Amino acid sequence: xxxxxxxxxxxxxxxxxxxxxxxxxxxxxxxxxxxxxxxxxxxxxxxxxxxxxxxxxxxxxxxxxxxxxxxxxxxxxxxxxxxxxxxxxxxxxxxxxxxxxxxxxxxxxxxxxxxxxxxxxxxxxxxxxxxxxxxxxxxxxxxxxxxxxxxxxxxxxxxxxxxxxxxxxxxxxxxxxxxxxxxxxxxxxxxxxxxxxxxxxxxxxxxxxxxxxxxxxxxxxxxxxxxxxxxxxxxxxxxxxxxxxxxxxxxxxxxxxxxxxxxxxxxxxxxxxxxxxxxxxxxxxxxxxxxxxxxxxxxxxxxxxxxxxxxxxxxxxxxxxxxxxxxxxxxxxxxxxxxxxxxxxxxxxxxxxxxxxxxxxxxxxxxxxxxxxxxxxxxxxxxxxxxxxxxxxxxxxxxxxxxxxxxxxxxxxxxxxxxxxxxxxxxxxxxxxxxxxxxxxxxxxxxxxxxxxxxxxxxxxxxxxxxxxxxxxxxxxxxxxxxxxxxxxxxxxxxxxxxxxxxxxxxxxxxxxxxxxxxx
Amino acid sequence: xxxxxxxxxxxxxxxxxxxxxxxxxxxxxxxxxxxxxxxxxxxxxxxxxxxxxxxxxxxxxxxxxxxxxxxxxxxxxxxxxxxxxxxxxxxxxxxxxxxxxxxxxxxxxxxxxxxxxxxxxxxxxxxxxxxxxxxxxxxxxxxxxxxxxxxxxxxxxxxxxxxxxxxxxxxxxxxxxxxxxxxxxxxxxxxxxxxxxxxxxxxxxxxxxxxxxxxxxxxxxxxxxxxxxxxxxxxxxxxxxxxxxxxxxxxxxxxxxxxxxxxxxxxxxxxxxxxxxxxxxxxxxxxxxxxxxxxxxxxxxxxxxxxxxxxxxxxxxxxxxx
Numbered sequence: 083x084x085x086x087x088x089x090x091x092x093x094x095x096x097x098x099x100x101x102x103x104x105x106x107x108x109x110x111x112x113x114x115x116x117x118x119x120x121x122x123x124x125x126x127x128x129x130x131x132x133x134x135x136x137x138x139x140x141x142x143x144x145x146x147x148x149x150x151x152x153x154x155x156x157x158x159x160x161x162x163x164x165x166x167x168x169x170x171x172x173x174x175x176x177x178x179x180x181x182x183x184x185x186x187x188x189x190x191x192x193x194x195x196x197x198x199x200x201x202x203x204x205x206x207x208x209x210x211x212x213x214x215x216x217x218x219x220x221x222x223x224x225x226x227x228x229x230x231x232x233x234x235x236x237x238x239x240x241x242x243x244x245x246x247x248x249x250x251x252x253x254x255x256x257x258x259x260x261x262x263x264x265x266x267x268x269x270x271x272x273x274x275x276x277x278x279x280x281x282x283x284x285x286x287x288x289x290x291x292x293x294x295x296x297x298x299x300x301x302x303x304x305x306x307x308x309x310x311x312x313x314x315x316x317x318x319x320x321x322x323x324x325x326x327x328x329x330x331x332x333x334x335x336x337x338x339x340x341x342x343x344x345x346x347x348x349x350x351x352x353x354x355x356x357x358x359x360x361x362x363x364x365x366x367x368x369x370x371x372x373x374x375x376x377x378x379x380x381x382x383x384x385x386x387x388x389x390x391x392x393x394x395x396x397x398x399x400x401x402x403x404x405x406x407x408x409x410x411x412x413x414x415x416x417x418x419x420x421x422x423x424x425x426x427x428x429x430x431x432x433x434x435x436x437x438x439x440x441x442x443x444x445x446x447x448x449x450x451x452x453x454x455x456x457x458x459x460x461x462x463x464x465x466x467x468x469x470x471x472x473x474x475x476x477x478x479x480x481x482x483x484x485x486x487x488x489x490x491x492x493x494x495x496x497x498x499x500x501x502x503x504x505x506x507x508x509x510x511x512x513x514x515x516x517x518x519x520x521x522x523x524x525x526x527x528x529x530x531x532x533x534x535x536x537x538x539x540x541x542x543x544x545x546x547x548x549x550x551x552x553x554x555x556x557x558x559x560x561x562x563x564x565x566x567x568x569x570x571x572x573x574x575x576x577x578x579x580x581x582x583x584x585x586x587x588x589x590x591x592x593x594x595x596x597x598x599x600x601x602x
Numbered sequence: 603x604x605x606x607x608x609x610x611x612x613x614x615x616x617x618x619x620x621x622x623x624x625x626x627x628x629x630x631x632x633x634x635x636x637x638x639x640x641x642x643x644x645x646x647x648x649x650x651x652x653x654x655x656x657x658x659x660x661x662x663x664x665x666x667x668x669x670x671x672x673x674x675x676x677x678x679x680x681x682x683x684x685x686x687x688x689x690x691x692x693x694x695x696x697x698x699x700x701x702x703x704x705x706x707x708x709x710x711x712x713x714x715x716x717x718x719x720x721x722x723x724x725x726x727x728x729x730x731x732x733x734x735x736x737x738x739x740x741x742x743x744x745x746x747x748x749x750x751x752x753x754x755x756x757x758x759x760x761x762x763x764x765x766x767x768x769x770x771x772x773x774x775x776x777x778x779x780x781x782x783x784x785x786x787x788x789x790x791x792x793x794x795x796x797x798x799x800x801x802x803x804x805x806x807x808x809x810x811x812x813x814x815x816x817x818x819x820x821x822x823x824x825x826x827x828x829x830x831x832x833x834x835x836x837x838x839x840x841x842x843x844x845x846x847x848x849x850x851x852x853x854x855x856x857x858x859x860x861x862x863x864x865x866x867x868x869x870x871x872x873x874x875x876x877x878x879x880x881x882x883x884x885x886x887x888x889x890x891x892x893x894x895x896x897x898x899x900x901x902x903x904x905x906x907x908x909x910x911x912x913x914x915x916x917x918x919x920x921x922x923x924x
Contacts, residue, residue, distance in 0.1 A: 418681065418721055430719035432676060441681030441721060458748045459721065
């Protein structure tokens with residue numbers, strides 16, 4: 083394989099150096115940046131009761147720095163941050179990992195198991211591979227990956243998303259990507275093995291100062307300029323509610339436009355959805371969602387993805403279910419939201435060809451950056467991606483059954499608000515016949531959306547009867563989640579875990595199928 | 603020279619072209635009509651020429667023609683153009699929200715986004731009146747865009763004219779404000795024609811603007827745009843102005859004329875008649891209580907008499923404080 087990422091290691095030193103050069107050269111006021119860094123770091127470290135003396139020293143020294151010394155200090159600090167961000171892609175690990183991953187994440191994520199069992203043994207099984215379905219305009223994306231840099235901007239539900247997406251790319255014969263992963267994940271005993279070796283660079287979300295953001299943006303931008311296909315989760319963080327993102331930050335993905343402006347490198351954005359029958363961290367995430375907005379945690383360090391047992395359980399469960407994980411690639415667009423053809427040419431919504439350069443030329447015909455304009459282009463690109471997310475969402479058995487179950491739950495406790503509903507200690511039992519009717523209703527509404535191209539249905543949802551869906555969802559949910567979620571008892575169905583039901587029904591809420599009150 | 607193209611040769615388009623030319627801009631007016639020569643304004647029948655002439659294109663066609671003209675014009679535009687419309691109205695389109703299958707209301711810049719390759723859009727609004735503008739009297743206009751270069755280009759196009767231009771990034775807000783103010787202006791004309799006292803007219807105006815703001819917020823607008831020049835400012839101009847077509851329509855309805863023939867008699871395009879029921883539906887769908895919009899849609903245009911309409915409004919459930 084000749085994808086640029088395999089040259090990553092040879093370029094690493096040069097990459098870091100280029101990042102530092104760019105950040106220092108484009109800094110208008112080094113003292114201001116240093117002061118901002120010291121201010122934010124002092125606040126952060128003092129609040130955490132950690133040693134902040136080096137930043138205090140920096141802050142005190144700023145008054146006496148001349149222009150040259152300030153720039154030198156900036157260079158040192160930028161260099162430190164750039165090295166911290168720098169990823170590490172090892173082609174040997176990639177080759178190894180991509181063969182192994184299908185076997186089961188549990189094994190892959192525990193390298194010691196590989197040592198114990200031997201590679202050959204591990205490679206024979208292939209259960210999970212058959213479970214991750216990829217779909218969408220894959221041929222076109224393959225061609226575009228040869229003509230420019232592909233920037234994937236998928237939905238984000240789980241810490242497993244990046245390994246799963248990496249596998250989906252491999253399985254679709256698409257070249258691998260670099261991506262920024264939260265630095266906290268690198269201390270996660272389970273995921274760090276992967277991260278460190280699969281083109282991930284590190285994003286420290288605790289650092290709020292401008293200099294760090296500049297380093298990160300320069301790093302990402304230069305990767306894209308050099309043709310490294312990239313992956314960003316534009317939701318910024320995993321969806322807490324389980325709902326499809328309705329608000330995108332794009333943030334670093336905006337460097338795709340910057341790379342195009344700086345070098346003319348063709349950049350193609352590919353929105354995508356990653357869909358699970360079961361979400362690894364469902365319980366933690368929905369708990370966090372239901373907390374008061376102000377108390378919700380931006381970084382969660384102690385969820386299910388740090389626990390080997392839960393990951394193993396999830397993978398075992400997924401591996402035994404048809405189509406339990408689906409990655410759907412959306413229509414590729416240019417940085418201005420225009421669709422592109424196989425050759426990478428851009429077209430407006432009337433199918434007329436348009437030159438992407440025309441969006442970034444000034445009155446004088448020169449291409450240039452413009453913070454306000456480019457930020458707005460990127461926001462509008464986010465809107466295009468969100469529209470695609472809805473149409474490319476793959477509705478799974480658990481979503482359908484949870485939607486029906488939650489609707490019955492609401493009907494049984496009419497008038498109760500969300501919090502009263504999900505905090506019910508007693509179980510609600512609904513007649514099985516009612517439950518099946520409700521499921522059929524959800525199926526019908528989904529089929530209608532599907533006909534209009536407004537959603538995708540998993541093969542299981544498309545073909546199964548309501549009774550089959552209920553049975554499969556019950557097995558899946560109860561087989562993985564900590565306590566039973568719903569349970570058929572004779573002619574009744576007991577709804578046991580409203581929170582988990584809410585989480586899965588939220589996937590369809592923005593389609594108007596699930597209850598919208600749960601994602602607001 | 604500062605090149606500007608104006609597409610649409612109605613009274614409003616001619617007024618804008620005249621004002622820009624008076625300020626020294628190099629104006630090309632696209633119109634199919636013959637007309638009196640305007641100093642400093644050249645005419646063309648070619649959209650291609652209009653697109654080539656200037657980066658800034660002002661679109662001033664009636665709202666019902668925005669899509670069709672936008673599509674034709676779009677064939678000659680590219681990403682470097684700045685497209686600003688001065689059109690009051692909203693467009694009804696099949697819903698793109700999966701949860702709702704009916705008709706949705708979208709702004710005209712949304713229509714232009716579908717019909718052209720342009721990204722940098724803007725809209726004109728505010729209390730400026732066609733007459734004031736064409737006579738060269740001092741006046742105030744609002745331009746909205748997410749893009750600062752659009753705001754700057756419009757300001758620059760009218761720099762030498764006697765017009766003061768305020769800017770806002772709330773494009774959705776200004777477009778909704780212009781459209782809904784057009785409906786409220788009909789109500790103001792009607793109230794005046796029905797002999798409603800100044801105190802009550804003013805109350806309807808204020809409550810109407812608040813109501814319009816609540817509706818537009820559901821469409822993504824900022825509320826404060828409605829209390830500024832683009833909303834309340836625009837409507838105040840209707841209270842004191844006899845010339846405005848919406849006000850004249852309201853007066854005619856108060857005399858008991860039938861809406862369609864009243865509009866025909868005015869010889870002007872007024873979108874309020876078809877827009878009001880759509881906005882009332884939109885409000886209902888988004889759970890916004892809108893008694894004044896309802897009164898226009900289902901009272902004025904349904905030819906109910908003034909006492910009946912006013913009685914309905916005076917006894918409507920209270921929404922919010924004063």
